[in-house]
Amino acid sequence: MSTLSSAARIGKIAAELTAEPGSDNRRFVLRNVGGWWQGRTMYGGASSFLAYAAARKAVPGLPPLRGAQVGFIAPVGADLDIRVTPIRSGKSVTQVQTDIYVEDALAHRSLWLFGTSRPANGGVSARVAYDMLPxxxxxxxxxxxxxxxxxxxxxxxxxxxxxxxxxxxxxxxxxxxxxxxxxxxxxxxxxxxxxxxxxxxxxxxxxxxxxxxxxxxxxxxxxxxxxxxxxxxxxxxxxxxxxxxxxxxxxxxxxxxxxxxxxxxxxx
CATH class of the missing domain: 3.10.129.10 (Hotdog Thioesterase)
Structure with missing residues (x-):
């Protein structure tokens, strides 16, 4: 279990994530996480980032993230449990599910899609924002x-x-x-x-x-x-x-x- 003061920075929190003993490296317990509030819940980018970091800790050697589907189910508080479930690992794509629980209630669920690069069959460049203010x-x-x-x-x-x-x-x-x-x-x-x-x-x-x-x-x-x-x-x-x-x-x-x-x- 990681106990962190409200002054702890989120990159440090992610780097120090440690799985609970006996959880097969798939359950992470965080207590007193602060500094990233949005009203009565943790900001959604912060909770999603912690879930992403837990997925990478639980499943070593994952290829780069290609996409995700995130569900904000209920407010995420300062005390949370993150549970990681590998769904499927194919030749090029690995799917991992993360669940964040607060007081034993599901608050956040994500499906992360990691994909290995392979030779391209054609290509389309990312679009450029020409009308942006520098x-x-x-x-x-x-x-x-x-x-x-x-x-x-x-x-x-x-x-x-x-x-x-x-x-x-x-x-x-x-x-x-x-x-x-x-x-x-x-x-x-x-x-x-x-x-x-x-x-x-x-x-x-x-x-x-x-x-x-x-x-x-x-x-x-x-x-x-x-x-x-x-x-x-x-x-x-x-x-x-x-x-x-x-x-x-x-x-x-x-x-x-x-x-x-x-x-x-x-x-x-």
Whole structure:
């Protein structure tokens, strides 16, 4: 069992994950994890990153992550158990399931898809964002008050004033402390960092909640400059208290590195 103070950095937490004795290296117990809060739950990128790190610890020699399907079932608190279940290992793709339990209740479930590179039968290059605001010209966004996960990040605006599309939020995001996190783990940690694009279309302020997150990683070795990634959330359809969202992430050169979809519940 790992007991960590609220000051512990998430890269350090992942690096020090130790399986419970007798669990066949498949159960990890974390206590007093803090510093990554989003209201009454752990920020979804942080809980997903810890699950991803547990999968890599439990199944040595996994190839690069190609995609994942994440279900945000219930709030994830400071005390959590992560259980890893290898599903299938084929010639090129390995599927691993992770379950996060809080007080013996399932709170987070993910299916991770790891794939070995092989000779390509053709190719399509990742799309480039030609309309992005360069990070060195982007105004900084002030840090919020309180214990909120974005206090671990540097944020800058990703679009000029009045340039954002309806129902869309775009921001430059960078970890303040990388702590040796591998590049794909960094995408998992940051890919869900922005609010729902639907917030730009809400008639009044109110709570929202991500229900799931499905994404693919574009390439097996993402790189950027000075730690900056451009992230966008955009509502495809918002009605009846729900929003379908597209999440995209680019490196500092504007090359897309992650593409995802998310279902969001809108309250209030």
């Amino acid at each position: 990070v060195d010209e982007a105004p900084a966004i002030p840090q919020p008050d309180g214990d909120f996960f974005v206090r671990n990040l540097d944020l800058r605006r990703g679009a000029g004033k009045g340039e954002a599309q309806p129902g869309t939020i775009r921001r430059w995001v960078r970890l303040q402390e990388n702590d040796g996190i591998d590049p794909i783990g960094e995408l998992v940690l940051l890919g869900d960092a922005l609010p729902s694009g639907a917030m730009r279309a809400m008639e009044r302020q109110g709570p929202i909640s991500s229900m799931n997150w499905s994404f693919t990683v574009l390439g097996d070795a993402p790189e950027t400059h000075d730690g900056w990634w451009l992230i966008e959330t955009s509502s495809n359809h918002m009605a009846d208290g729900f929003s379908s969202e597209t999440l995209r992430m680019w490196n500092a050169d504007g090359v897309e590195v992650m593409h995802g979809l998310q279902s969001v519940a809108i309250f209030g």
